[in-house]
Amino acid sequence: MTQANAGGWRPWIVWIAGTVAFIAAMFSRTSFGVAAIPAAEQFSAPVGAMSVFVIVQAGVYAAMQIPAGAVLDRLGSRMSIAIGLGVMTVGQVGLAFATSFPLGLVARVLIGGGDALIFSSSIRLIMLWFPPGKVPVLTQITAVAGQAGQWLSAVPLVMILTDQGWTPAFLAVAAVCFLAWLLNVIAVRDAPPGIVVTSRGSGGVFAGVREVMAMPAAQLAFFVHMLGASAPIAFTMMWGFPYLTSAQGQSDAQAGILFTILVISSMVIGPFVGMLTRRFASWRVWLALIIVAIAAVVWAAVLIWPGSAPHWLLVLLLIMMGATPPASNIAFDINRSYVPAHRIGTATGVAIVGGFSAGLFVVAAIGVLLGFLGGPNPSPDDFRIAMSSQLLVWVFAAIMVVRTRRRVLDSYPDAEE
Known part of the structure; x- marks a missing residue:
């Protein structure tokens, strides 16, 4: 594949914004894992039943990967990240106010579906904005940067859950997703000027x-x-x-x-x-x-x-x-x-x-x-x-x-x- 050797600061701004999007997605993805007991109280269900939320979200994430990739090829990284973070924001707001098991599951489906669009979009930005020699290291750094999202779940989110309760905690997750969405809209462009890589040919999204x-x-x-x-x-x-x-x-x-x-x-x-x-x-x-x-x-x-x-x-x-x-x-x-x-x-x-x-x-x-x-x-x-x-x-x-x-x-x- 052909990559532009774009110089200056712009590729790094794009990379940082894409990586922040992935950190926010990981925060959203892992947030439920630290909240099993509060979730059982929120939804009036056994603690053991909370694993259903994790399995449903992960299943949706996996099932959406190929469709999400096709959408990415069609629309580009900027639009895909915006859609993904937007859907996750809605899902986290819904989860914050959900009081029944079914509504909670619907929220996690939205979160898993939105999450499916983020990582591949971030990796695509690296491949198009940087020369081949930099791509492997930056890809690994972006992947491991997601651990910061897990840390946000394990430390700050647990503190908010303990001190403020369920709704403020998951509204905080929604706020992080929204801020990442805003950064994406402002800073991310699909490729350096003059490079067009989106697929808009015939045959539909899954061609x-x-x-x-x-x-x-x-x-x-x-x-x-x-x-x-x-x-x-x-x-x-x-x-x-x-x-x-x-x-x-x-x-x-x-x-x-x-x-x-x-x-x-x-x-x-x-x-x-x-x-x-x-x-x-x-x-x-x-x-x-x-x-x-x-x-x-x-x-x-x-x-x-x-x-x-x-x-x-x-x-x-x-x-x-x-x-x-x-x-x-x-x-x-x-x-x-x-x-x-x-x-x-x-x-x-x-x-x-x-x-x-x-x-x-x-x-x-x-x-x-x-x-x-x-x-x-x-x-x-x-x-x-x-x-x-x-x-x-x-x-x-x-x-x-x-x-x-x-x-x-x-x-x-x-x-x-």
């Missing part, structure tokens, strides 16, 4: 979906994202905290510290992976495979360790869990190398579907296995068996990565892989 899904490079990106993202999605969205507390005997505070290690690991390792990807493009697929292989070995050691694993091994596990999302982001650099500019949004959506669909599969598989083996009170051994299911997904994804990489090499004479 390019089949074209992208037939590209060997897009298929490779799909499986690379599946390889790196599936396990951390399942771990952070649903099963990590219960596993650490119920199976490994960690207190809530200790589990919280371990999760902090995961966040810091991802923030530190992400830019480093981006630099390696830029410098050794021909090795980037193998870099993803090596990172995930090390993570799988550490997971296997934890799962086969008799009784509770030692603390140092759990720390190592969380470090490697933080390293796998940067490995998944290599998928976007693969798309950058091979996919035409007017299809990059669709290709990004396809890649994200790989990680999220596999992640939701792992979430469901672990839940089914825990329910079958241990019922309402699964034992550490039940967790040991259930958490092993993610290893099967890794094996499948690794095999497909190797196979689709060979197809890329056969299809593109100048392939970088």
